[in-house]
Amino acid sequence: MKMSKKIITSLKKGGVNFYLSVPCKLLANMIEILEKDDEVYYSAVPREEEGMGICAGAYLGDKLPCIMMQNTGIGNSVNAIVSLLQLYQLPVVFLISYRGTPGEQVGAQGGMAKITEDILHTLKIPMLHCSSENDLNKITTFTEHAKIIESPVAILCDFDLMKDDE
Amino acid sequence: MNRFDLLEKLQESLKDKLVICNIGLPSQELYQINDQPNYFYMLGSMGLSSSIGLGLALSQNKEVVSIDGDGSVLMNMNTLATIGNRAPNNYTLLIIDNGSYGSTGDQKTFTNEATSLKEVAIGSGCKKVIECNGEDTSKRLDQAIEDKNNSYVIISRINSGNVSVKPIPIHPISIRDRFRKYIGLVPYL
Numbered sequence: 081m082k083m084s085k086k087i088i089t090s091l092k093k094g095g096v097n098f099y100l101s102v103p104c105k106l107l108a109n110m111i112e113i114l115e116k117d118d119e120v121y122y123s124a125v126p127r128e129e130e131g132m133g134i135c136a137g138a139y140l141g142d143k144l145p146c147i148m149m150q151n152t153g154i155g156n157s158v159n160a161i162v163s164l165l166q167l168y169q170l171p172v173v174f175l176i177s178y179r180g181t182p183g184e185q186v187g188a189q190g191g192m193a194k195i196t197e198d199i200l201h202t203l204k205i206p207m208l209h210c211s212s213e214n215d216l217n218k219i220t221t222f223t224e225h226a227k228i229i230e231s232p233v234a235i236l237c238d239f240d241l242m243k244d245d246e
Numbered sequence: 247m248n249r250f251d252l253l254e255k256l257q258e259s260l261k262d263k264l265v266i267c268n269i270g271l272p273s274q275e276l277y278q279i280n281d282q283p284n285y286f287y288m289l290g291s292m293g294l295s296s297s298i299g300l301g302l303a304l305s306q307n308k309e310v311v312s313i314d315g316d317g318s319v320l321m322n323m324n325t326l327a328t329i330g331n332r333a334p335n336n337y338t339l340l341i342i343d344n345g346s347y348g349s350t351g352d353q354k355t356f357t358n359e360a361t362s363l364k365e366v367a368i369g370s371g372c373k374k375v376i377e378c379n380g381e382d383t384s385k386r387l388d389q390a391i392e393d394k395n396n397s398y399v400i401i402s403r404i405n406s407g408n409v410s411v412k413p414i415p416i417h418p419i420s421i422r423d424r425f426r427k428y429i430g431l432v433p434y435l
Contacts (some may be wrong), residue, residue, distance in 0.1 A: 163290020
C-alpha cells in the first residue's frame, strides 16, 4: 500500500478532489483507499472516454478531477482529450498504470505500451513518468501545474513500481 | 415538431438552469434561438453531453440539464449505466430523439428500428424514465426539475429535420469562462 498511499496523498495535496477510475490491478489499492475517503468524490466508470466528459463537467463545477486508468484508456479517449479537454482548456490529471512495461507478464499489453508516450507527445500532454518511489515526490507539483497551465497532464506509473505494492 | 421548434418551446424551462448542449445543429439552433451564458455549447466530443452534465451535477448544487440526442447517446451508451447508478437529484438528461443523425444529413439511427432508449435507460438502472412527445416535453422537464428527490431521463420523441443555422461564433474559452462565471464558483471570473 506504500506507493498507492503516497500517490493519493500527493494528488490530494496538489488539489485533486474528484476521482474516477476504470480499473486495473495496479490501481486496486488506490481504488480501495479512495472508496474509504470521505473528503473526496470517487466513482468507477465503465469507459475512459466517458470519464473524460465527467471530468470536464467536474472542472466546470470547480473541482480538480483525476481519472485513473490503464494506458489503454488513452487510446479510447483521444478525441475527447483534443476536442473537449484541450479545446476548452480543462485541466484533468490522468493517473495511468503503465501496463506493458518491464515486469509485465501479459505480452499483449506490450503493443499499447510501445505507443503510449508517442500518443501523449503527439497530443502535447505534459508527462511525469514514475519509475521509482522518488519520482512520486514530483506528483503534487505536477498536479498543481495542470491547473496553472489549464491542461490535461499524465502521470505514468511503471508496472515494476506498482506490482508489489501490497 | 422538429428539434428547433422544441428548443424554442423549452426556453422558459431552461431559464437559470446549467445547460450542456449537444454538438452540432442542436447547439447552433439553441444559440440562434436564445444565446445565454448558462448555456454550454459543445463544439466537439460527440456523445459526451450527458457525461459533462453528470460531472457538473456531481460537483455543485445548481440544477443541470444535459441536452443530448439519440445518435449521441447511442455513441456513449454506457453513460446510462453511470447515470443509473450515480446521478444526483439535480441532474436531468433530456434526450431529443428524432431518430436521425441530424447534423450529418439526417441518416437514420437505430431508434428508428429496434432500439428503445427508454428500455435501455430502465435496464441501466435509471429510476425515473419518461418518454413523451414534443408537445409534452416542457411540462415534463419542469416536473423533473421541480422534483428535488429524483434524477430524470426524459426521451422526447420528435420529427427529424433541421433549420438553416450558422456555426457558433464564440471562442471555446469564452464559452467556458462565461459559463463558469454564471455558476459563480470561481472568484476571479
